[in-house]
Amino acid sequence: KAGVTQTPRYLIKTRGQQVTLSCSPISGHRSVSWYQQTPGQGLQFLFEYFSETQRNKGNFPGRFSGRQFSNSRSEMNVSTLELGDSALYLCASSLASSYNEQFFGPGTRLTVL
Amino acid sequence: GQNIDQPTEMTATEGAIVQINCTYQTSGFNGLFWYQQHAGEAPTFLSYNVLDGLEEKGRFSSFLSRSKGYSYLLLKELQMKDSASYLCAVSGGATNKLIFGTGTLLAVQP
Numbered sequence: 434k435a436g437v438t439q440t441p442r443y444l445i446k447t448r449g450q451q452v453t454l455s456c457s458p459i460s461g462h463r464s465v466s467w468y469q470q471t472p473g474q475g476l477q478f479l480f481e482y483f484s485e486t487q488r489n490k491g492n493f494p495g496r497f498s499g500r501q502f503s504n505s506r507s508e509m510n511v512s513t514l515e516l517g518d519s520a521l522y523l524c525a526s527s528l529a530s531s532y533n534e535q536f537f538g539p540g541t542r543l544t545v546l
Numbered sequence: 547g548q549n550i551d552q553p554t555e556m557t558a559t560e561g562a563i564v565q566i567n568c569t570y571q572t573s574g575f576n577g578l579f580w581y582q583q584h585a586g587e588a589p590t591f592l593s594y595n596v597l598d599g600l601e602e603k604g605r606f607s608s609f610l611s612r613s614k615g616y617s618y619l620l621l622k623e624l625q626m627k628d629s630a631s632y633l634c635a636v637s638g639g640a641t642n643k644l645i646f647g648t649g650t651l652l653a654v655q656p
Contacts, residue, residue, distance in 0.1 A: 437588075466643070475648035476589075476633065489643045523588060525644075534579070535644065537588040 435460065437526050437538035445544045451512040454541045458505050458526030464488075465507040466535060467499060470521040479522075482507050483529070511543075519545045548572045550647035552634050557653045558624055566619045566650045568634035579644065580608050580619045581633040589633055592619065621652075629654045 438457045446452050458465050467479040478491040482501035499509040505526075511518055521542050525535035550570045558564040570578070577596040581589035595601055595610035595617060607620040621628055631649040638645060 468644075468646075476635075476644075476646040478643050478645065481643055491643070534591045534594060536591070537581075539588050 437524060437536050439522075439524055439538040439541050441541060442539065443542045443544075445546060446514050447546050448514055448516060450514050451510065452514060452543060453508055453510045454522055454524075454543075456507045456509075456524035456526075456538055458507070458524075459536055462526035462528055462536075463505055464527045464529055464533075465501055465505065466525045466527075467507070467509050468523045468525065469493075470523055470540070471519075476523070479509065514545045516545050519543060548636075548638070548645050550634055550636060550645055552632075552647040552650045554648070555651045555653070557655060558621075560624055560626060560654055560656050562624050563620065563622050564624060564652065566621075566632050566634075566652065568617045568619070568647055570615050570617070570634070570636050570645075570647075572636050572638040572645060574638035575612060576637040578608075578610055578617050579635045579637065580606075580617075581635065583631045583633060583649070585630075592632075624654050626654050626656070628652065 440455045464483045466481040468476045470476045481489045485501045496512045501507045521540045523540045525537045527533040527535045552568045580592040582592050583589040593608035600609045605622045610617045631651050633649045634647040635644040
């Protein structure tokens with residue numbers, strides 16, 4: 434069974450630009466969660482999508498948004514990039530509920546210059 | 547508020563046993579996860595506790611006390627490849643939101 438895939442793996446952008454990251458979950462998984470990982474803050478929850486609906490949201494500004502498609506693939510978008518958005522963005526997929534293990538993708542390393 | 551605490555760094559010797567502690571205060575509790583993350587890689591699942599007690603899985607064991615808001619991960623017969631960051635995470639609601647601690651960086655020395 435293929436694991437969680439994320440594209441692109443690396444991105445360099447400049448302040449003010451926007452970026453779209455993609456995540457393909459494990460086949461059969463309907464829940465996709467996104468996390469931001471930085472050295473100082475650790476892993477922080479961005480949002481979770483289940484059956485094309487945002488089911489939960491973390492404490493991030495509205496510049497961070499996402500969506501999920503009918504095949505469970507998910508995208509997240511960050512608009513008006515700031516230097517502080519430089520981070521590793523991880524997506525995780527799971528079957529459905531919070532009792533299920535989450536499987537992480539390799540992440541997208543975003544650098545904002 | 548929601549808070550998860552773990553030691554920042556630990557050092558242990560190859561072949562030894564190490565215990566990594568995690569304390570948590572969250573608004574809800576559905577279960578506690580431990581993940582391992584090697585530098586530059588994605589976190590990988592190690593264990594999941596939902597009831598009090600010890601869960602054993604090979605060289606790794608995890609313990610949970612819900613009344614004390616406390617868990618630990620026990621690694622036995624340490625190997626050099628166990629050098630990694632160990633993340634404690636709590637699932638607290640009906641959805642898949644995980645609250646992570648900042649992780650414990652374990653260095654295994656020869």
